[in-house]
Amino acid sequence: MSSCCQSKVDAPGTFQELVQNIREIFSEPEINVEKTKQLMASYNSKPEEWEKYAMFDKNIPYSRNLVDEGNGKYNLLALCWNQGQGSSIHSHSNSHCFLKVLQGSVKEEMYDWPSDPKLKTEMVPRKVTIFEKNQCEYINDDIGLHRVQNPSLAEGMVTLHLYTPPFPTCKVFNPDTSEESVGKMVIHSRFGEKVTN
Ligand SMILES: N[C@@H](CS(=O)O)C(=O)O
Numbered sequence: 001m002s003s004c005c006q007s008k009v010d011a012p013g014t015f016q017e018l019v020q021n022i023r024e025i026f027s028e029p030e031i032n033v034e035k036t037k038q039l040m041a042s043y044n045s046k047p048e049e050w051e052k053y054a055m056f057d058k059n060i061p062y063s064r065n066l067v068d069e070g071n072g073k074y075n076l077l078a079l080c081w082n083q084g085q086g087s088s089i090h091s092h093s094n095s096h097c098f099l100k101v102l103q104g105s106v107k108e109e110m111y112d113w114p115s116d117p118k119l120k121t122e123m124v125p126r127k128v129t130i131f132e133k134n135q136c137e138y139i140n141d142d143i144g145l146h147r148v149q150n151p152s153l154a155e156g157m158v159t160l161h162l163y164t165p166p167f168p169t170c171k172v173f174n175p176d177t178s179e180e181s182v183g184k185m186v187i188h189s190r191f192g193e194k195v196t197n
């Protein structure tokens with residue numbers, strides 16, 4: 001096969017292999033965004049391999065479930081979104097954010113940073129994208145802000161997020177006024193065990 005069309009990363013055979021391969025990529029000093037995206041996209045999602053992490057909670061829009069801490073270098077989380085639910089418009093605290101679709105389709109609205117929050121203007125998405133199962137999306141604060149939604153009213157959605165470096169809070173924006181507040185990155189389960197908050 002000619003080298004032009006060969007994938008640079010081998011597809012992980014299972015979810016556990018994906019978690020392991022991510023560790024290997026991040027043992028290198030430089031973060032390779034394209035390689036990480038390719039690796040995450042190349043895993044063919046099978047629910048039975050990750051369902052122990054996917055703890056839905058019907059009382060909140062979405063739950064955040066820790067899968068791996070990557071030796072303190074990153075957080076890998078499975079997010080479980082109830083039907084029709086989404087996040088607020090938010091930043092990612094100068095970290096890299098990768099989002100892979102494990103189940104369902106993801107609706108992402110991307111926004112510019114408000115030019116002047118004092119103007120209290122309504123925030124309008126600059127782009128709306130649907131990501132299908134297995135796709136991997138990347139965002140950071142230079143690219144912009146976003147809000148993620150499960151557009152399905154029938155089924156829950158599951159996404160796998162990698163944040164490097166990990167961060168405890170982010171900025172959250174009021175869509176009507178572009179006013180900013182602090183959002184806490186709450187963790188609802190760790191390694192398949194519920195966290196009692
Ligand atoms: N960044 C959000 C999820 S998303 O909407 O990308 C979070 O970690 O809660």
Ligand SMILES: [Fe+2]
Binds near residue numbers: 092146
């Ligand atoms: Fe996000």
